[in-house]
Amino acid sequence: IKWDYLADENRKALNTVYSKLLTLRKVPDYLPTFVTSNITYDLGSNFKKLQVNSGALKITVVGNFGVAAETGNITFQNSGTWYNYLQGGTRNATGLSESITLQPGEYYVYLDRDPTAMLNALPLKLLSFSGVRLSNNIALKWATVNEVNVHYYELQRSMDGVNFSKINNTAAINKQSQQPFYYSYNDKDLTAINAGTKIYYRLKMVDNDGAFSYSSVALINPLISKTNILLYPNPVIGSQVYVSFDNAITTPTSISVTDITGRVYAKYTVSRSDYNNGFLPINVNTYSNGAYLIKIESKAATTLKQFIISR
Numbered sequence: 001i002k003w004d005y006l007a008d009e010n011r012k013a014l015n016t017v018y019s020k021l022l023t024l025r026k027v028p029d030y031l032p033t034f035v036t037s038n039i040t041y042d043l044g045s046n047f048k049k050l051q052v053n054s055g056a057l058k059i060t061v062v063g064n065f066g067v068a069a070e071t072g073n074i075t076f077q078n079s080g081t082w083y084n085y086l087q088g089g090t091r092n093a094t095g096l097s098e099s100i101t102l103q104p105g106e107y108y109v110y111l112d113r114d115p116t117a118m119l120n121a122l123p124l125k126l127l128s129f130s131g132v133r134l135s136n137n138i139a140l141k142w143a144t145v146n147e148v149n150v151h152y153y154e155l156q157r158s159m160d161g162v163n164f165s166k167i168n169n170t171a172a173i174n175k176q177s178q179q180p181f182y183y184s185y186n187d188k189d190l191t192a193i194n195a196g197t198k199i200y201y202r203l204k205m206v207d208n209d210g211a212f213s214y215s216s217v218a219l220i221n222p223l224i225s226k227t228n229i230l231l232y233p234n235p236v237i238g239s240q241v242y243v244s245f246d247n248a249i250t251t252p253t254s255i256s257v258t259d260i261t262g263r264v265y266a267k268y269t270v271s272r273s274d275y276n277n278g279f280l281p282i283n284v285n286t287y288s289n290g291a292y293l294i295k296i297e298s299k300a301a302t303t304l305k306q307f308i309i310s311r
Contacts, residue, residue, distance in 0.1 A: 047072030063107030136262035239285035
């Protein structure tokens with residue numbers, strides 16, 4: 001805008017009108033109104049009228065483009081309260097033909113709903129996004145407020161921090177509130193559970209109109225083990241799988257066996273005296289064919305190993 005443009009009161013008033021109309025246009029929930037072809041108008045006289053019809057928002061515009069007072073008839077799209085968007089105030093419409101007298105240059109933009117809440121709505125705020133490695137999954141959670149026009153959250157994972165891929169979509173509650181909304185997702189993919197490197201997660205927050213933004217990245221550290229574990233035979237074709245440690249167990253160690261869904265089949269607490277010639281046998285005679293996980297936890301380290309039963 002030219003530096004002295006707004007010094008002219010008429011130009012300033014026109015700028016204010018355009019600004020308000022553009023602000024209304026930018027409300028995502030009202031977008032259908034501004035792209036619809038359901039428009040009627042009568043521009044044949046000095047008393048001009050235009051109506052836009054949409055389930056999102058109905059608009060009626062009337063104006064006097066003459067140099068003398070003009071009276072015209074208008075039928076609002078529905079009865080009830082209509083809101084004077086530019087000047088403020090309301091008008092009670094009957095839904096039938098009504099007579100309106102306008103002075104030269106007088107015009108009104110009426111809306112069938114109060115836009116105040118939408119115009120004053122605060123944008124989505126992501127309060128937190130975090131993850132933690134658990135025994136059989138990586139638990140991710142996030143919290144938000146002011147969910148206006150939010151469609152869904154796409155959870156993404158990356159093994160290198162650069163290339164992300166979708167692992168889950170979660171529908172948004174999509175309500176404006178200062179009270180937090182809480183979400184969670186458990187990533188049980190074996191690639192993530194057994195990862196020996198860092199894992200990266202992020203949220204893609206998608207609006208109803210397709211616009212989106214990303215959260216900061218949640219970093220999950222790899223499993224760290226000071227003890228190398230060997231399982232054999234693997235695949236298991238008999239009734240037992242043997243666990244071998246390359247370092248002696250010096251503290252009580254928890255060993256659990258689960259399937260890939262997290263169902264626990266067995267749990268032991270072992271010490272050095274439980275070894276049988278350096279090997280710890282685990283009975284899997286009653287297990288069905290499929291993939292299983294052995295988790296070994298001590299104060300020093302946590303290790304997760306997969307084995308297959310294929311008889």
